[in-house]
Each structure stands twice: as C-alpha cells, then as structure tokens.
C-alpha cells in the first residue's frame with residue numbers, strides 16, 4: 736500500500752495561482768504534500784508577488800516560476816520551452832485559468848458581445864488547447880493534464896452566462912485532446928468544482944445565495960474546499976487515475992446529481 740501516487744520527482748506545472756484562495760493553490764499544496772516538483776506560471780506581476788509570498792509562508796520551493804500569458808501563443812510556447820529545456824521532462828500540467836469581462840457575468844446572456852464571447856473562449860478554453868500543444872513535446876514519459884470547470888458548463892446557472900459557454904467548450908476540448916494525446920499516454924481530464932469563494936467569485940452578486948443553496952440541498956449538505964479540489968486533482972495527476980481520460984470529475988458535494 737506504499738506510494739500509490741508515484742508523485743516523487745514528477746515535474747508538475749501549475750497555471751493560475753492568483754492568491755491563497757485560488758483553486759490552483761489548493762492543487763499546488765496537494766501536489767507538494769505528495770512530493771511532486773512544482774513549476775508555476777503566472778500572468779500578472781501582482782500574481783507573482785502573491786505566489787512568492789505563499790511559497791515563502793508555506794516553505795515550498797518551486798523548481799521554476801515563469802511568466803505566461805495564455806492569450807498569447809508566443810508567450811505560451813516560450814514558457815513551455817523554458818520549462819521543458821530546464822526540467823527535461825514535464826509529467827503534468829494543471830490549467831486553472833479562466834477570464835471574462837465582468838460586465839458579461841451579470842444580466843442576460845443574450846446581451847453578450849461578440850468580443851466578450853470570443854475573449855472568454857480564448858482565455859478559458861482555447862488556452863487549454865494551446866497549452867497542451869506546447870507541453871506535448873516535453874511530456875515524453877506520458878502524463879496528465881487537468882483543467883478546472885464548473886456546473887455552468889452544462890446547466891444554466893444564473894449569471895454564469897458567457898463563462899458557462901466557455902466551460903462547455905473547455906469540457907469538449909478535454910475530450911478531443913484526450914483522444915489526440917492518448918497514444919502518447921497523456922491523459923486529459925477536468926474537475927468540475929463546486930462553488931468556492933475565490934478571487935474569480937468576487938463581485939458575483941448571487942454568490943452567497945449559491946453557497947447557501949448548496950449547503951441546504953447538496954447530498955453532503957456543505958460546500959467544498961479548495962483542499963478537496965486539490966486532493967482530487969492530485970489523484971487525477973497521479974498513478975491512481977492511470978486508466979481515466981477525457982472525463983469530467985465532480986468535486987461538488989454531489990450537487991450536480993440533483994434534479
């Protein structure tokens with residue numbers, strides 16, 4: 736029963752830590768506890784500062800911290816080139832990145848602009864495709880990609896709007912990428928996380944109501960934590976899930992099963 740995870744000396748890239756509440760930070764802690772080597776990408780200088788503070792506070796030593804703007808092909812290929820050439824092999828990538836214009840996350844979906852729609856798609860869904868393509872040449876021992884999704888991908892969740900459509904696209908991209916990369920023993924999956932109060936959830940007017948409804952009605956009668964999302968993501972990145980690809984795994988107290 737020893738070392739079921741086989742995470743020691745595995746090079747894991749974590750994209751999307753903005754602060755200590757980020758799902759990506761929960762994932763990083765779980766991967767670290769399991770003994771993985773951590774490589775982080777960030778976009779904004781502000782996120783780099785937060786990340787450096789967190790690594791210091793939790794006494795975690797990152798193998799590499801690299802700037803990567805997922806809206807920019809050149810930035811993605813440069814970031815993975817730097818990571819791949821330094822680490823030699825990449826064993827896994829966690830994609831925990833989404834963005835949409837604030838104005839598109841309230842009001843009616845029908846009012847979404849062409850540019851708001853394509854910006855959400857580009858940042859939140861196409862970015863996974865571009866990252867998979869850039870990481871593939873360095874994933875020479877096989878490995879695992881995990882992306883973060885949300886129930887709004889498949890149900891109408893009031894206010895999630897353009898992000899729901901972007902997450903639907905992300906989940907479909909997970910399946911098509913899984914089909915392409917399976918022959919290289921690279922698995923691709925998504926975690927559909929329950930509502931968690933992160934920076935992304937800030938300013939969502941109905942968020943308290945969503946959290947309360949989950950507490951009252953979900954099978955587990957509580958909300959989930961970023962640590963629970965982190966542990967399931969660890970499982971998806973590890974040897975334990977070696978037979979699983981193209982899957983959407985719910986970490987949501989069972990909320991999605993309700994009619």
Ligand code: 1JT
Nearest residue numbers: 833834835840885893894895935936939
């Ligand atoms: C983004 C945002 C992606 C918020 C997100 C997200 N994925 C989950 N959330 C939290 C959330 C947000 C809304 C919601 C329910 C959950 C904001 C920035 C763009 C990317 O609506 C009911 C709006």
